[in-house]
Amino acid sequence: GDSVTQMEGPVTLSEEAFLTINCTYTATGYPSLFWYVQYPGEGLQLLLKATKADDKGSNKGFEATYRKETTSFHLEKGSVQVSDSAVYFCALSNAGGTSYGKLTFGQGTILTVHP
Amino acid sequence: EAQVTQNPRYLITVTGKKLTVTCSQNMNHEYMSWYRQDPGLGLRQIYYSMNVEVTDKGDVPEGYKVSRKEKRNFPLILESPSPNQTSLYFCASSSRGGEQFFGPGTRLTVL
Numbered sequence: 116g117d118s119v120t121q122m123e124g125p126v127t128l129s130e131e132a133f134l135t136i137n138c139t140y141t142a143t144g145y146p147s148l149f150w151y152v153q154y155p156g157e158g159l160q161l162l163l164k165a166t167k168a169d170d171k172g173s174n175k176g177f178e179a180t181y182r183k184e185t186t187s188f189h190l191e192k193g194s195v196q197v198s199d200s201a202v203y204f205c206a207l208s209n210a211g212g213t214s215y216g217k218l219t220f221g222q223g224t225i226l227t228v229h230p
Numbered sequence: 231e232a233q234v235t236q237n238p239r240y241l242i243t244v245t246g247k248k249l250t251v252t253c254s255q256n257m258n259h260e261y262m263s264w265y266r267q268d269p270g271l272g273l274r275q276i277y278y279s280m281n282v283e284v285t286d287k288g289d290v291p292e293g294y295k296v297s298r299k300e301k302r303n304f305p306l307i308l309e310s311p312s313p314n315q316t317s318l319y320f321c322a323s324s325s326r327g328g329e330q331f332f333g334p335g336t337r338l339t340v341l
Contacts, residue, residue: 119272149329158234158320158332159273204272217263217288218322218330220272 117142121205121221128195128228136190136224138179138205146207148172148181148188149218153202162190162203195228202226232257234333236321242339243311251306251336253321259331261324262304263288264296266317267335273320279304311340 122137140146147166151159163172168183177192188205205221234255243249255262263278265288275288279298293315295307304323308315316339322330 121272151332158334159322160332161329164329217275217278218273220265220274222270222272 117146117207117209117219119205119207119219119221121203121224124223125225125227128226130197130228130230131194132228134190134192134195134199134226136203136205136226138188138190138221140186140188140205140207142186142207142209142219144209146209148179149206149208150177150179150188150190151204151206151220153204153223155201159204195226197228197230200226200228232331234321234323234331236319236333236336238336239334240337242341244341245312246310249308249311249338251308251319251321251338253304253306253333254302255304255321255323255331256302257323257325257331258301259323259325260301261326262298263322263324263330264294264304264306265320265322266290267320268317276306276319311338313340316340 118141120139149164150162152162153159163174165172165181171180179188179190202223204223206218237252260281264276265273267273274290276294277296279285319336321333324330
C-alpha cells in the first residue's frame with residue numbers, strides 16, 4: 116500500500132535559519148503530494164502541493180519539488196520565523212478509483228523556532 | 231465562509247458509553263473523511279465517504295461507525311468506546327483531486 120516517511124523530529128532552529136524537512140513516499144501510479152501544517156490547537160491547513168513530477172509547490176516562503184526519480188518531496192524554507200513553529204505533515208493522494216479524497220500521511224515533524 | 235465544523239471540540243467519557251462526534255461542511259464537497267491523530271503515527275484514516283449513502287473503511291475502522299445520509303454531514307459513532315480510542319479526531323472534506331479541508335479537531339478521552 117501507499118506510505119509516507121518523514122524525517123525524525125523534533126526540529127529546533129534559530130530564527131532566520133534554513134529549514135529542510137525530508138519526505139519520501141511509496142505509491143503506485145502517479146500520486147499528488149502535499150505538505151500540511153498544524154499550528155498549536157488548530158486543525159491542518161494545506162501549505163503547498165504538487166500534482167506531477169518536477170512540479171514545485173510554494174507558499175509563504177516554503178517550497179517543495181516533486182522528485183519522482185527519488186520518490187521525494189522535501190520541504191524547504193530559506194529563513195524561518197518564530198511564527199513557523201508548528202507540526203508539518205507530508206501526505207499523498209493517489210487519485211484513482213476509490214482513492215479519491217483519501218490522504219496518506221507521514222508521522223509529522225514538530226518544528227520549533229527560537230528568537 | 232467555507233469551513234468544516236466538528237462538535238464537540240473536547241469530550242471526556244467512560245468506557246462503553248456510546249458517543250457521536252458530528253461533522254458538517256458547507257462547501258458541497260462529495261468526499262468526507264475521518265482521521266485520528268496519535269503521536270508518532272501521524273493521521274490515519276478511519277472511514278471515508280465518496281457521496282451520500284456511500285461509505286468505506288479506511289486504515290483503522292475497528293470500533294467506529296459512520297453514516298452519510300446528507301451530503302453536508304458525516305457523523306462518527308463510537309458504539310462502545312474503549313481507552314485505546316483516546317485520540318485527536320479530525321473530519322475533512324474534499325472535492326475531486328485530493329485537496330482536503332480539515333475541521334478544528336475533537337479531543338476525545340475515554341476513561
